[in-house]
Amino acid sequence: RVWNFSAGPGVMPEAVLRHAQAEMLDAAGSGMSVMEMSHRSPAFDAIHTASIADLRTLLAIPDNYHVLYMQGGATAQFAAVYLNLVGQGDTTTPVDYVVTGVWSDKAAKEAQALGAHVRRVTDTSADRHTTLPDAAALALQLGAAGHGDRGGKPAYVYYCDNETVHGVEVSPATAVLDHVPKDVPVVCDMSSNFLTRPIDVARYGVIYGGAQKNIGPAGVTIVIVRDDLLQRRVPAIPAMLDWSLAAKNNSLYNTPPTWAIYISGLVFKHVLAAGGVTAMEAQCAAKAARVYAAIDGSGGFYRGPVHHAARSRVNIPCRIVVDGAPAEALETQFLADAADAGLVELSGHRSVGGLRFSLYNAMPMAGVEALIAFMAQFQQKHGP
Ligand code: PLP
Secondary structure, three states: OOEEOOOOOOOOOHHHHHHHHHOOOOOOOOOOOHHHOOOOOHHHHHHHHHHHHHHHHHHOOOOOEEEEEEOOHHHHHHHHHHHHHOOOOOOOOEEEEEEOOHHHHHHHHHHHHOOOEEEEEEEHHHHOOOOOOOHHHHHHHHOHHHOOOOOOOOOOEEEEOEEOOOOEEOOOOHHHHOOOOOOOOEEEEOOOOOOOOOOOHHHOOEEEEEOOOOOOOOOOEEEEEEHHHHOOOOOOOOHHHOHHHHHHOOOOOOOOOHHHHHHHHHHHHHHHHOOHHHHHHHHHHHHHHHHHHHHHOOOOOEEOOOOHHHEOOOEEEEEEEEOOEEOHHHHHHHHHHHHHOOEEOOEOOOOOOOEEEEOOOOOOHHHHHHHHHHHHHHHHHHOO
């Protein structure tokens, strides 16, 4: 197998893949693959129920939160957030978005397109999303004191914990949370750093994330939502985006992505056995530290565009710089040579170019060491 640094779908724990392989034709004595099971069968019910229980344990999710398996990717949730928490047709209740990269930008645009009164409380696009808003600005924009001036209290405050494309992570997460008044629910997209550290779920109204980075196969999106937020009276929502409907039906209103749920459940068990999210946090920090040290210690040949305080632990963008400018031809060479050496999916997102190293939970330190050794070799050959 190669070392896969893809931003998603990303690398999976090999033990999970082997487990799934062993059960491929006969899962838990059922005589069939999980893929072949009815979603209403006792065998699948056991898989589904255990997966939710394990996720609850991993994140210490309080009882007054629902865990939902939704479809349509994290992108579908961009619309679902506004439709469930405010409701289509309400164009006056403000909703506040902290825009730190392409994903929070898309979320804000989607709500706006549906008619929401979106306020971009901050937007780091002037810095090409290489920074985070400073605490003073957030306090001013999100704090209750500013509501009157800005046209009232928002129905929610939205932010993205880790911007996958730009490599910007809100760390510690409280940098946003601390400034939001307690009676305003916080909605957070954790697609790319889900399960990479402990979180205090009780401080959020809604947490969601697509599975295909730190959890499992594409096709399932996890939504963790506080009970009382499902009681809001809103106009009809398309069934597939309706959190209340999903909660009432235990995510079985229609056929759920059974295979993706099954694999996600195996990953939850795997992470629990490996020491839970506290252990993931330590591994994540160690891996990121190694890569940033390699970049910062390269004498300027490799350069991370993101300001230090905003650096992501899981998605690390990087440029190769010669004579003060990105050397695109060398980057292309880097990608080709890396692939020959068994290191793949190292290119930056097509919107920003350059390189990007994604270090999800399933990437072992051995893969990181292989990357760093390759970077050093490449610099030796092509550096000034
Ligand atoms: N949010 C973040 C932070 C992402 O990284 C992505 C995809 O990479 C999305 C949302 C969109 O997810 P999906 O492709 O599952 O709709």
